[in-house]
Amino acid sequence: MKIGELARRTGLTAHTIRYYERIGLLPFAIRDHAKQRDYDGSILPWIGFIGRLKTTGMPIRDMLRYATLRAQGDATAAERGALLEQHRARVRHHLAELQACLVVLDTKIAGYAGSARGSAGDAGGSKGMEPHHDAIQQGTREPVRAGPARPL
Amino acid sequence: MKIGELARRTGLTAHTIRYYERIGLLPFAIRDHAKQRDYDGSILPWIGFIGRLKTTGMPIRDMLRYATLRAQGDATAAERGALLEQHRARVRHHLAELQACLVVLDTKIAGYAGSARGSAGDAGGSKGMEPHHDAIQQGTREPVRAGPARPL
DNA sequence: GTAGGTGTTCGAGCGCGCTCGAAGTCAAGG
DNA sequence: CCTTGACTTCGAGCGCGCTCGAACACCTAC
Structure with a gap:
Protein backbone atom coordinates (compact mmCIF):
# COMPACT_ATOMS: atom_id res chain seq x y z
CA MET A 1 0.00 0.00 0.00
CA LYS A 2 1.35 3.39 -0.96
CA ILE A 3 0.91 6.51 1.08
CA GLY A 4 -2.02 7.74 -0.98
CA GLU A 5 -4.08 4.68 -0.30
CA LEU A 6 -3.14 4.69 3.36
CA ALA A 7 -4.27 8.29 3.50
CA ARG A 8 -7.59 7.37 1.97
CA ARG A 9 -8.07 4.52 4.36
CA THR A 10 -7.21 6.43 7.49
CA GLY A 11 -8.68 9.81 6.74
CA LEU A 12 -5.29 11.42 7.29
CA THR A 13 -3.49 13.31 4.56
CA ALA A 14 -0.28 12.01 3.07
CA HIS A 15 1.38 15.11 4.46
CA THR A 16 0.22 14.20 7.94
CA ILE A 17 1.35 10.61 7.62
CA ARG A 18 4.83 11.76 6.63
CA TYR A 19 4.78 14.22 9.48
CA TYR A 20 3.89 11.44 11.93
CA GLU A 21 6.72 9.35 10.61
CA ARG A 22 9.10 12.27 10.89
CA ILE A 23 8.35 12.82 14.55
CA GLY A 24 8.45 9.12 15.30
CA LEU A 25 4.77 8.53 15.89
CA LEU A 26 4.69 6.13 12.99
CA PRO A 27 7.51 3.67 12.36
CA PHE A 28 9.88 4.40 9.53
CA ALA A 29 8.12 2.84 6.57
CA ILE A 30 9.84 0.39 4.27
CA ARG A 31 10.56 1.94 0.87
CA ASP A 32 10.10 0.15 -2.38
CA HIS A 33 12.52 0.08 -5.31
CA ALA A 34 11.53 3.66 -6.14
CA LYS A 35 12.09 4.80 -2.55
CA GLN A 36 8.39 5.18 -2.00
CA ARG A 37 6.80 4.18 1.29
CA ASP A 38 5.21 0.77 1.15
CA TYR A 39 2.79 0.02 3.95
CA ASP A 40 1.11 -3.19 4.87
CA GLY A 41 -2.14 -3.46 6.76
CA SER A 42 -0.49 -3.92 10.11
CA ILE A 43 -0.06 -0.17 10.38
CA LEU A 44 -3.79 0.45 10.33
CA PRO A 45 -4.69 -0.58 13.88
CA TRP A 46 -1.88 1.51 15.22
CA ILE A 47 -3.03 4.56 13.29
CA GLY A 48 -6.52 3.83 14.53
CA PHE A 49 -5.30 3.80 18.08
CA ILE A 50 -3.39 7.01 17.57
CA GLY A 51 -6.61 8.50 16.30
CA ARG A 52 -8.39 7.50 19.44
CA LEU A 53 -5.68 8.94 21.63
CA LYS A 54 -5.96 12.13 19.65
CA THR A 55 -9.74 12.19 19.93
CA THR A 56 -9.38 11.88 23.66
CA GLY A 57 -7.03 14.81 23.74
CA MET A 58 -3.68 13.17 24.34
CA PRO A 59 -0.87 15.47 23.28
CA SER A 115 -38.72 32.99 25.16
CA ALA A 116 -39.28 32.14 21.51
CA ARG A 117 -41.43 35.17 20.75
CA GLY A 118 -41.60 38.51 22.47
CA SER A 119 -39.11 39.77 25.04
CA ALA A 120 -36.41 37.18 25.43
CA GLY A 121 -34.40 38.54 28.30
CA ASP A 122 -31.67 36.46 29.88
CA ALA A 123 -32.14 33.02 28.43
CA GLY A 124 -31.45 29.95 30.45
CA GLY A 125 -30.58 29.72 34.08
CA SER A 126 -28.20 32.48 34.89
CA LYS A 127 -27.30 31.06 38.23
CA GLY A 128 -25.18 28.16 39.30
CA MET A 129 -22.52 29.15 36.82
CA GLU A 130 -19.26 27.55 37.57
CA PRO A 131 -16.08 29.36 36.68
CA HIS A 132 -13.01 28.05 35.05
CA HIS A 133 -11.79 26.64 38.33
CA ASP A 134 -14.77 26.67 40.64
CA ALA A 135 -13.85 30.14 41.74
CA ILE A 136 -17.01 32.12 41.03
CA GLN A 137 -19.41 32.48 43.90
CA GLN A 138 -21.17 35.67 43.04
CA GLY A 139 -23.69 35.84 40.28
CA THR A 140 -26.22 38.35 39.16
CA ARG A 141 -26.90 38.59 35.46
CA GLU A 142 -24.76 38.33 32.41
CA PRO A 143 -23.71 41.61 30.93
CA VAL A 144 -25.64 42.66 27.90
CA ARG A 145 -23.09 44.76 26.13
CA ALA A 146 -20.03 43.21 24.59
CA GLY A 147 -17.26 45.31 23.13
CA PRO A 148 -17.19 46.19 19.44
CA ALA A 149 -15.96 42.72 18.56
CA ARG A 150 -12.97 43.22 16.33
CA PRO A 151 -12.66 40.74 13.50
CA LEU A 152 -9.82 38.97 15.31
CA MET B 1 -13.15 44.78 41.59
CA LYS B 2 -9.79 45.24 39.92
CA ILE B 3 -8.39 42.91 37.32
CA GLY B 4 -6.20 41.08 39.80
CA GLU B 5 -9.12 40.08 41.95
CA LEU B 6 -11.18 39.11 38.94
CA ALA B 7 -8.30 36.96 37.80
CA ARG B 8 -8.17 35.26 41.16
CA ARG B 9 -11.89 34.67 41.16
CA THR B 10 -12.10 33.27 37.66
CA GLY B 11 -8.87 31.35 37.43
CA LEU B 12 -7.87 33.34 34.37
CA THR B 13 -4.77 35.49 34.31
CA ALA B 14 -4.99 39.25 34.11
CA HIS B 15 -3.23 38.95 30.77
CA THR B 16 -5.95 36.65 29.50
CA ILE B 17 -8.72 38.89 30.75
CA ARG B 18 -7.22 41.84 28.90
CA TYR B 19 -6.81 39.67 25.86
CA TYR B 20 -10.47 38.69 26.00
CA GLU B 21 -11.46 42.30 26.24
CA ARG B 22 -9.22 43.18 23.32
CA ILE B 23 -10.84 40.66 21.04
CA GLY B 24 -14.33 41.58 22.20
CA LEU B 25 -15.13 38.47 24.18
CA LEU B 26 -15.48 40.55 27.30
CA PRO B 27 -17.15 43.97 27.27
CA PHE B 28 -14.94 47.01 27.48
CA ALA B 29 -14.53 47.46 31.21
CA ILE B 30 -15.26 50.73 32.92
CA ARG B 31 -12.07 52.45 34.10
CA ASP B 32 -11.70 54.16 37.41
CA HIS B 33 -10.11 57.56 38.04
CA ALA B 34 -6.69 56.00 37.49
CA LYS B 35 -7.76 54.39 34.22
CA GLN B 36 -7.77 50.98 35.79
CA ARG B 37 -10.44 48.42 34.90
CA ASP B 38 -13.17 48.29 37.50
CA TYR B 39 -15.37 45.21 37.34
CA ASP B 40 -18.53 44.42 39.15
CA GLY B 41 -19.81 40.96 39.86
CA SER B 42 -22.10 40.88 36.87
CA ILE B 43 -19.17 39.90 34.69
CA LEU B 44 -18.64 36.67 36.58
CA PRO B 45 -21.48 34.57 35.17
CA TRP B 46 -20.52 35.58 31.68
CA ILE B 47 -16.93 34.55 32.23
CA GLY B 48 -18.23 31.35 33.71
CA PHE B 49 -20.26 30.68 30.64
CA ILE B 50 -17.32 31.45 28.39
CA GLY B 51 -15.36 28.94 30.39
CA ARG B 52 -17.97 26.32 29.75
CA LEU B 53 -18.03 27.04 26.05
CA LYS B 54 -14.28 26.71 26.08
CA THR B 55 -14.39 23.46 28.01
CA THR B 56 -16.77 22.10 25.43
CA GLY B 57 -14.40 23.07 22.66
CA MET B 58 -16.10 26.06 21.12
CA PRO B 59 -13.59 28.12 19.16
CA SER B 115 -0.26 -9.59 31.22
CA ALA B 116 1.12 -8.07 34.39
CA ARG B 117 4.09 -10.42 34.69
CA GLY B 118 5.84 -12.45 32.03
CA SER B 119 5.42 -12.03 28.29
CA ALA B 120 3.06 -9.15 27.70
CA GLY B 121 2.57 -9.28 23.96
CA ASP B 122 -0.06 -7.10 22.38
CA ALA B 123 -2.05 -5.74 25.24
CA GLY B 124 -5.73 -5.10 24.86
CA GLY B 125 -7.96 -6.02 22.00
CA SER B 126 -6.15 -5.39 18.80
CA LYS B 127 -9.24 -5.74 16.71
CA GLY B 128 -12.23 -3.52 16.17
CA MET B 129 -9.97 -0.51 15.87
CA GLU B 130 -11.73 2.35 14.32
CA PRO B 131 -9.74 4.79 12.26
CA HIS B 132 -9.91 8.47 12.30
CA HIS B 133 -13.00 8.41 10.13
CA ASP B 134 -14.26 4.85 10.29
CA ALA B 135 -12.09 3.97 7.34
CA ILE B 136 -10.00 1.08 8.61
CA GLN B 137 -11.31 -2.36 7.87
CA GLN B 138 -8.19 -4.41 7.90
CA GLY B 139 -6.41 -5.25 11.09
CA THR B 140 -3.68 -7.61 12.12
CA ARG B 141 -1.35 -6.48 14.87
CA GLU B 142 0.15 -3.20 15.85
CA PRO B 143 3.66 -2.64 14.67
CA VAL B 144 6.32 -3.17 17.26
CA ARG B 145 9.02 -0.86 16.07
CA ALA B 146 8.60 2.88 16.10
CA GLY B 147 11.14 5.17 14.54
CA PRO B 148 13.96 6.65 16.60
CA ALA B 149 11.61 9.20 18.09
CA ARG B 150 13.27 12.54 17.56
CA PRO B 151 12.81 15.01 20.38
CA LEU B 152 10.25 16.85 18.25
C1' DG C 1 9.92 60.92 49.87
C1' DT C 2 10.40 56.46 48.58
C1' DA C 3 9.53 51.57 48.08
C1' DG C 4 6.34 48.09 46.80
C1' DG C 5 2.50 46.49 44.68
C1' DT C 6 -0.85 46.71 41.29
C1' DG C 7 -2.24 48.30 37.37
C1' DT C 8 -1.69 50.26 32.16
C1' DT C 9 -0.60 49.70 26.76
C1' DC C 10 1.72 47.66 23.02
C1' DG C 11 3.54 44.34 20.34
C1' DA C 12 6.29 40.30 19.93
C1' DG C 13 6.72 35.38 20.79
C1' DC C 14 5.40 30.61 21.82
C1' DG C 15 3.65 25.74 21.71
C1' DC C 16 0.89 22.85 19.26
C1' DG C 17 -0.39 20.22 15.33
C1' DC C 18 -0.39 20.30 11.29
C1' DT C 19 -0.35 22.29 6.22
C1' DC C 20 1.59 23.63 2.17
C1' DG C 21 4.60 24.64 -1.73
C1' DA C 22 8.73 23.98 -4.40
C1' DA C 23 11.45 21.19 -7.00
C1' DG C 24 12.59 16.90 -8.20
C1' DT C 25 12.07 11.42 -9.19
C1' DC C 26 9.79 7.65 -11.11
C1' DA C 27 6.45 4.37 -13.64
C1' DA C 28 2.71 3.53 -16.52
C1' DG C 29 -0.22 4.66 -20.54
C1' DG C 30 -1.25 6.71 -25.14
C1' DC D 1 8.69 9.89 -26.70
C1' DC D 2 6.01 12.47 -23.77
C1' DT D 3 2.54 13.41 -20.58
C1' DT D 4 0.24 12.51 -16.33
C1' DG D 5 0.12 11.71 -11.75
C1' DA D 6 1.60 9.84 -7.56
C1' DC D 7 5.30 9.99 -5.02
C1' DT D 8 9.91 12.10 -2.70
C1' DT D 9 12.49 15.63 0.63
C1' DC D 10 12.94 19.94 2.79
C1' DG D 11 11.79 23.78 5.14
C1' DA D 12 8.71 27.53 5.78
C1' DG D 13 4.19 29.07 7.24
C1' DC D 14 -0.30 29.05 9.52
C1' DG D 15 -4.26 29.25 12.86
C1' DC D 16 -5.27 29.06 17.44
C1' DG D 17 -5.17 30.70 22.06
C1' DC D 18 -2.83 32.58 24.76
C1' DT D 19 1.67 34.38 27.25
C1' DC D 20 5.06 37.44 28.28
C1' DG D 21 8.12 41.40 28.73
C1' DA D 22 9.13 46.25 28.50
C1' DA D 23 8.33 50.61 30.04
C1' DC D 24 5.51 53.37 32.38
C1' DA D 25 1.50 55.21 35.75
C1' DC D 26 -0.51 55.33 40.06
C1' DC D 27 -1.85 54.43 45.05
C1' DT D 28 -0.65 53.20 49.75
C1' DA D 29 2.23 52.55 53.70
C1' DC D 30 6.11 53.50 56.06
Whole structure:
Protein backbone atom coordinates (compact mmCIF):
# COMPACT_ATOMS: atom_id res chain seq x y z
CA MET A 1 0.00 0.00 0.00
CA LYS A 2 1.35 3.39 -0.96
CA ILE A 3 0.91 6.51 1.08
CA GLY A 4 -2.02 7.74 -0.98
CA GLU A 5 -4.08 4.68 -0.30
CA LEU A 6 -3.14 4.69 3.36
CA ALA A 7 -4.27 8.29 3.50
CA ARG A 8 -7.59 7.37 1.97
CA ARG A 9 -8.07 4.52 4.36
CA THR A 10 -7.21 6.43 7.49
CA GLY A 11 -8.68 9.81 6.74
CA LEU A 12 -5.29 11.42 7.29
CA THR A 13 -3.49 13.31 4.56
CA ALA A 14 -0.28 12.01 3.07
CA HIS A 15 1.38 15.11 4.46
CA THR A 16 0.22 14.20 7.94
CA ILE A 17 1.35 10.61 7.62
CA ARG A 18 4.83 11.76 6.63
CA TYR A 19 4.78 14.22 9.48
CA TYR A 20 3.89 11.44 11.93
CA GLU A 21 6.72 9.35 10.61
CA ARG A 22 9.10 12.27 10.89
CA ILE A 23 8.35 12.82 14.55
CA GLY A 24 8.45 9.12 15.30
CA LEU A 25 4.77 8.53 15.89
CA LEU A 26 4.69 6.13 12.99
CA PRO A 27 7.51 3.67 12.36
CA PHE A 28 9.88 4.40 9.53
CA ALA A 29 8.12 2.84 6.57
CA ILE A 30 9.84 0.39 4.27
CA ARG A 31 10.56 1.94 0.87
CA ASP A 32 10.10 0.15 -2.38
CA HIS A 33 12.52 0.08 -5.31
CA ALA A 34 11.53 3.66 -6.14
CA LYS A 35 12.09 4.80 -2.55
CA GLN A 36 8.39 5.18 -2.00
CA ARG A 37 6.80 4.18 1.29
CA ASP A 38 5.21 0.77 1.15
CA TYR A 39 2.79 0.02 3.95
CA ASP A 40 1.11 -3.19 4.87
CA GLY A 41 -2.14 -3.46 6.76
CA SER A 42 -0.49 -3.92 10.11
CA ILE A 43 -0.06 -0.17 10.38
CA LEU A 44 -3.79 0.45 10.33
CA PRO A 45 -4.69 -0.58 13.88
CA TRP A 46 -1.88 1.51 15.22
CA ILE A 47 -3.03 4.56 13.29
CA GLY A 48 -6.52 3.83 14.53
CA PHE A 49 -5.30 3.80 18.08
CA ILE A 50 -3.39 7.01 17.57
CA GLY A 51 -6.61 8.50 16.30
CA ARG A 52 -8.39 7.50 19.44
CA LEU A 53 -5.68 8.94 21.63
CA LYS A 54 -5.96 12.13 19.65
CA THR A 55 -9.74 12.19 19.93
CA THR A 56 -9.38 11.88 23.66
CA GLY A 57 -7.03 14.81 23.74
CA MET A 58 -3.68 13.17 24.34
CA PRO A 59 -0.87 15.47 23.28
CA ILE A 60 1.47 14.14 20.65
CA ARG A 61 4.39 14.09 23.01
CA ASP A 62 2.59 11.56 25.17
CA MET A 63 1.67 9.42 22.20
CA LEU A 64 5.31 9.55 21.33
CA ARG A 65 6.24 8.32 24.75
CA TYR A 66 3.82 5.44 24.35
CA ALA A 67 5.11 4.64 20.88
CA THR A 68 8.67 4.67 22.15
CA LEU A 69 7.88 2.32 25.00
CA ARG A 70 6.09 0.04 22.59
CA ALA A 71 9.13 -0.01 20.40
CA GLN A 72 11.18 -1.15 23.34
CA GLY A 73 9.23 -4.35 23.70
CA ASP A 74 7.39 -6.24 26.36
CA ALA A 75 9.54 -5.04 29.22
CA THR A 76 7.77 -1.70 29.11
CA ALA A 77 4.26 -3.09 29.32
CA ALA A 78 3.71 -1.95 32.88
CA GLU A 79 4.78 1.57 32.13
CA ARG A 80 2.59 1.68 29.07
CA GLY A 81 -0.33 0.44 31.11
CA ALA A 82 0.27 3.15 33.69
CA LEU A 83 0.45 5.75 30.98
CA LEU A 84 -2.87 4.68 29.58
CA GLU A 85 -4.42 4.58 33.02
CA GLN A 86 -3.38 8.15 33.67
CA HIS A 87 -4.77 9.14 30.36
CA ARG A 88 -8.02 7.34 31.05
CA ALA A 89 -8.38 9.20 34.30
CA ARG A 90 -7.97 12.50 32.49
CA VAL A 91 -10.46 11.48 29.85
CA ARG A 92 -12.99 10.47 32.46
CA HIS A 93 -12.55 13.77 34.19
CA HIS A 94 -13.01 15.66 30.98
CA LEU A 95 -16.05 13.56 30.16
CA ALA A 96 -17.64 14.48 33.45
CA GLU A 97 -16.93 18.15 32.80
CA LEU A 98 -18.49 17.92 29.39
CA GLN A 99 -21.58 16.33 30.79
CA ALA A 100 -21.91 19.06 33.36
CA CYS A 101 -21.50 21.67 30.65
CA LEU A 102 -24.12 19.95 28.56
CA VAL A 103 -26.62 20.32 31.34
CA VAL A 104 -25.93 24.03 31.50
CA LEU A 105 -26.21 24.24 27.74
CA ASP A 106 -29.53 22.45 27.86
CA THR A 107 -30.84 24.87 30.43
CA LYS A 108 -29.67 27.82 28.42
CA ILE A 109 -31.21 26.51 25.24
CA ALA A 110 -34.44 25.75 27.02
CA GLY A 111 -34.45 29.38 28.12
CA TYR A 112 -34.07 30.57 24.55
CA ALA A 113 -36.79 28.21 23.39
CA GLY A 114 -39.09 29.38 26.15
CA SER A 115 -38.72 32.99 25.16
CA ALA A 116 -39.28 32.14 21.51
CA ARG A 117 -41.43 35.17 20.75
CA GLY A 118 -41.60 38.51 22.47
CA SER A 119 -39.11 39.77 25.04
CA ALA A 120 -36.41 37.18 25.43
CA GLY A 121 -34.40 38.54 28.30
CA ASP A 122 -31.67 36.46 29.88
CA ALA A 123 -32.14 33.02 28.43
CA GLY A 124 -31.45 29.95 30.45
CA GLY A 125 -30.58 29.72 34.08
CA SER A 126 -28.20 32.48 34.89
CA LYS A 127 -27.30 31.06 38.23
CA GLY A 128 -25.18 28.16 39.30
CA MET A 129 -22.52 29.15 36.82
CA GLU A 130 -19.26 27.55 37.57
CA PRO A 131 -16.08 29.36 36.68
CA HIS A 132 -13.01 28.05 35.05
CA HIS A 133 -11.79 26.64 38.33
CA ASP A 134 -14.77 26.67 40.64
CA ALA A 135 -13.85 30.14 41.74
CA ILE A 136 -17.01 32.12 41.03
CA GLN A 137 -19.41 32.48 43.90
CA GLN A 138 -21.17 35.67 43.04
CA GLY A 139 -23.69 35.84 40.28
CA THR A 140 -26.22 38.35 39.16
CA ARG A 141 -26.90 38.59 35.46
CA GLU A 142 -24.76 38.33 32.41
CA PRO A 143 -23.71 41.61 30.93
CA VAL A 144 -25.64 42.66 27.90
CA ARG A 145 -23.09 44.76 26.13
CA ALA A 146 -20.03 43.21 24.59
CA GLY A 147 -17.26 45.31 23.13
CA PRO A 148 -17.19 46.19 19.44
CA ALA A 149 -15.96 42.72 18.56
CA ARG A 150 -12.97 43.22 16.33
CA PRO A 151 -12.66 40.74 13.50
CA LEU A 152 -9.82 38.97 15.31
CA MET B 1 -13.15 44.78 41.59
CA LYS B 2 -9.79 45.24 39.92
CA ILE B 3 -8.39 42.91 37.32
CA GLY B 4 -6.20 41.08 39.80
CA GLU B 5 -9.12 40.08 41.95
CA LEU B 6 -11.18 39.11 38.94
CA ALA B 7 -8.30 36.96 37.80
CA ARG B 8 -8.17 35.26 41.16
CA ARG B 9 -11.89 34.67 41.16
CA THR B 10 -12.10 33.27 37.66
CA GLY B 11 -8.87 31.35 37.43
CA LEU B 12 -7.87 33.34 34.37
CA THR B 13 -4.77 35.49 34.31
CA ALA B 14 -4.99 39.25 34.11
CA HIS B 15 -3.23 38.95 30.77
CA THR B 16 -5.95 36.65 29.50
CA ILE B 17 -8.72 38.89 30.75
CA ARG B 18 -7.22 41.84 28.90
CA TYR B 19 -6.81 39.67 25.86
CA TYR B 20 -10.47 38.69 26.00
CA GLU B 21 -11.46 42.30 26.24
CA ARG B 22 -9.22 43.18 23.32
CA ILE B 23 -10.84 40.66 21.04
CA GLY B 24 -14.33 41.58 22.20
CA LEU B 25 -15.13 38.47 24.18
CA LEU B 26 -15.48 40.55 27.30
CA PRO B 27 -17.15 43.97 27.27
CA PHE B 28 -14.94 47.01 27.48
CA ALA B 29 -14.53 47.46 31.21
CA ILE B 30 -15.26 50.73 32.92
CA ARG B 31 -12.07 52.45 34.10
CA ASP B 32 -11.70 54.16 37.41
CA HIS B 33 -10.11 57.56 38.04
CA ALA B 34 -6.69 56.00 37.49
CA LYS B 35 -7.76 54.39 34.22
CA GLN B 36 -7.77 50.98 35.79
CA ARG B 37 -10.44 48.42 34.90
CA ASP B 38 -13.17 48.29 37.50
CA TYR B 39 -15.37 45.21 37.34
CA ASP B 40 -18.53 44.42 39.15
CA GLY B 41 -19.81 40.96 39.86
CA SER B 42 -22.10 40.88 36.87
CA ILE B 43 -19.17 39.90 34.69
CA LEU B 44 -18.64 36.67 36.58
CA PRO B 45 -21.48 34.57 35.17
CA TRP B 46 -20.52 35.58 31.68
CA ILE B 47 -16.93 34.55 32.23
CA GLY B 48 -18.23 31.35 33.71
CA PHE B 49 -20.26 30.68 30.64
CA ILE B 50 -17.32 31.45 28.39
CA GLY B 51 -15.36 28.94 30.39
CA ARG B 52 -17.97 26.32 29.75
CA LEU B 53 -18.03 27.04 26.05
CA LYS B 54 -14.28 26.71 26.08
CA THR B 55 -14.39 23.46 28.01
CA THR B 56 -16.77 22.10 25.43
CA GLY B 57 -14.40 23.07 22.66
CA MET B 58 -16.10 26.06 21.12
CA PRO B 59 -13.59 28.12 19.16
CA ILE B 60 -13.21 31.72 20.22
CA ARG B 61 -14.59 33.02 16.98
CA ASP B 62 -17.90 31.33 17.73
CA MET B 63 -17.97 32.66 21.26
CA LEU B 64 -17.37 36.03 19.71
CA ARG B 65 -20.34 35.57 17.46
CA TYR B 66 -22.46 34.69 20.44
CA ALA B 67 -21.17 37.64 22.41
CA THR B 68 -21.87 39.97 19.52
CA LEU B 69 -25.42 38.72 19.13
CA ARG B 70 -25.92 39.13 22.84
CA ALA B 71 -24.73 42.67 22.62
CA GLN B 72 -27.34 43.34 19.98
CA GLY B 73 -30.16 42.60 22.35
CA ASP B 74 -33.23 40.45 22.49
CA ALA B 75 -33.86 40.48 18.78
CA THR B 76 -31.06 38.00 18.28
CA ALA B 77 -32.31 35.48 20.80
CA ALA B 78 -33.40 32.98 18.18
CA GLU B 79 -30.06 33.07 16.43
CA ARG B 80 -28.23 32.68 19.70
CA GLY B 81 -30.42 29.73 20.55
CA ALA B 82 -29.65 28.12 17.21
CA LEU B 83 -25.97 28.71 17.72
CA LEU B 84 -26.05 26.99 21.07
CA GLU B 85 -28.08 24.13 19.68
CA GLN B 86 -25.53 23.52 16.98
CA HIS B 87 -22.83 23.62 19.55
CA ARG B 88 -24.71 21.23 21.76
CA ALA B 89 -25.01 18.78 18.90
CA ARG B 90 -21.28 18.91 18.35
CA VAL B 91 -20.61 18.43 22.04
CA ARG B 92 -22.94 15.46 22.19
CA HIS B 93 -21.21 13.94 19.23
CA HIS B 94 -17.83 14.45 20.79
CA LEU B 95 -19.08 13.02 24.05
CA ALA B 96 -20.21 9.87 22.29
CA GLU B 97 -16.83 9.58 20.61
CA LEU B 98 -15.07 9.95 23.91
CA GLN B 99 -17.17 7.28 25.47
CA ALA B 100 -16.40 4.92 22.64
CA CYS B 101 -12.71 5.68 22.99
CA LEU B 102 -12.93 5.07 26.71
CA VAL B 103 -14.21 1.59 26.09
CA VAL B 104 -11.25 0.88 23.84
CA LEU B 105 -8.93 2.33 26.43
CA ASP B 106 -10.48 0.12 29.08
CA THR B 107 -9.96 -2.94 26.94
CA LYS B 108 -6.38 -2.00 26.26
CA ILE B 109 -5.64 -1.35 29.89
CA ALA B 110 -7.29 -4.62 30.88
CA GLY B 111 -4.94 -6.30 28.45
CA TYR B 112 -1.92 -4.70 30.08
CA ALA B 113 -3.18 -5.62 33.52
CA GLY B 114 -3.80 -9.21 32.42
CA SER B 115 -0.26 -9.59 31.22
CA ALA B 116 1.12 -8.07 34.39
CA ARG B 117 4.09 -10.42 34.69
CA GLY B 118 5.84 -12.45 32.03
CA SER B 119 5.42 -12.03 28.29
CA ALA B 120 3.06 -9.15 27.70
CA GLY B 121 2.57 -9.28 23.96
CA ASP B 122 -0.06 -7.10 22.38
CA ALA B 123 -2.05 -5.74 25.24
CA GLY B 124 -5.73 -5.10 24.86
CA GLY B 125 -7.96 -6.02 22.00
CA SER B 126 -6.15 -5.39 18.80
CA LYS B 127 -9.24 -5.74 16.71
CA GLY B 128 -12.23 -3.52 16.17
CA MET B 129 -9.97 -0.51 15.87
CA GLU B 130 -11.73 2.35 14.32
CA PRO B 131 -9.74 4.79 12.26
CA HIS B 132 -9.91 8.47 12.30
CA HIS B 133 -13.00 8.41 10.13
CA ASP B 134 -14.26 4.85 10.29
CA ALA B 135 -12.09 3.97 7.34
CA ILE B 136 -10.00 1.08 8.61
CA GLN B 137 -11.31 -2.36 7.87
CA GLN B 138 -8.19 -4.41 7.90
CA GLY B 139 -6.41 -5.25 11.09
CA THR B 140 -3.68 -7.61 12.12
CA ARG B 141 -1.35 -6.48 14.87
CA GLU B 142 0.15 -3.20 15.85
CA PRO B 143 3.66 -2.64 14.67
CA VAL B 144 6.32 -3.17 17.26
CA ARG B 145 9.02 -0.86 16.07
CA ALA B 146 8.60 2.88 16.10
CA GLY B 147 11.14 5.17 14.54
CA PRO B 148 13.96 6.65 16.60
CA ALA B 149 11.61 9.20 18.09
CA ARG B 150 13.27 12.54 17.56
CA PRO B 151 12.81 15.01 20.38
CA LEU B 152 10.25 16.85 18.25
C1' DG C 1 9.92 60.92 49.87
C1' DT C 2 10.40 56.46 48.58
C1' DA C 3 9.53 51.57 48.08
C1' DG C 4 6.34 48.09 46.80
C1' DG C 5 2.50 46.49 44.68
C1' DT C 6 -0.85 46.71 41.29
C1' DG C 7 -2.24 48.30 37.37
C1' DT C 8 -1.69 50.26 32.16
C1' DT C 9 -0.60 49.70 26.76
C1' DC C 10 1.72 47.66 23.02
C1' DG C 11 3.54 44.34 20.34
C1' DA C 12 6.29 40.30 19.93
C1' DG C 13 6.72 35.38 20.79
C1' DC C 14 5.40 30.61 21.82
C1' DG C 15 3.65 25.74 21.71
C1' DC C 16 0.89 22.85 19.26
C1' DG C 17 -0.39 20.22 15.33
C1' DC C 18 -0.39 20.30 11.29
C1' DT C 19 -0.35 22.29 6.22
C1' DC C 20 1.59 23.63 2.17
C1' DG C 21 4.60 24.64 -1.73
C1' DA C 22 8.73 23.98 -4.40
C1' DA C 23 11.45 21.19 -7.00
C1' DG C 24 12.59 16.90 -8.20
C1' DT C 25 12.07 11.42 -9.19
C1' DC C 26 9.79 7.65 -11.11
C1' DA C 27 6.45 4.37 -13.64
C1' DA C 28 2.71 3.53 -16.52
C1' DG C 29 -0.22 4.66 -20.54
C1' DG C 30 -1.25 6.71 -25.14
C1' DC D 1 8.69 9.89 -26.70
C1' DC D 2 6.01 12.47 -23.77
C1' DT D 3 2.54 13.41 -20.58
C1' DT D 4 0.24 12.51 -16.33
C1' DG D 5 0.12 11.71 -11.75
C1' DA D 6 1.60 9.84 -7.56
C1' DC D 7 5.30 9.99 -5.02
C1' DT D 8 9.91 12.10 -2.70
C1' DT D 9 12.49 15.63 0.63
C1' DC D 10 12.94 19.94 2.79
C1' DG D 11 11.79 23.78 5.14
C1' DA D 12 8.71 27.53 5.78
C1' DG D 13 4.19 29.07 7.24
C1' DC D 14 -0.30 29.05 9.52
C1' DG D 15 -4.26 29.25 12.86
C1' DC D 16 -5.27 29.06 17.44
C1' DG D 17 -5.17 30.70 22.06
C1' DC D 18 -2.83 32.58 24.76
C1' DT D 19 1.67 34.38 27.25
C1' DC D 20 5.06 37.44 28.28
C1' DG D 21 8.12 41.40 28.73
C1' DA D 22 9.13 46.25 28.50
C1' DA D 23 8.33 50.61 30.04
C1' DC D 24 5.51 53.37 32.38
C1' DA D 25 1.50 55.21 35.75
C1' DC D 26 -0.51 55.33 40.06
C1' DC D 27 -1.85 54.43 45.05
C1' DT D 28 -0.65 53.20 49.75
C1' DA D 29 2.23 52.55 53.70
C1' DC D 30 6.11 53.50 56.06
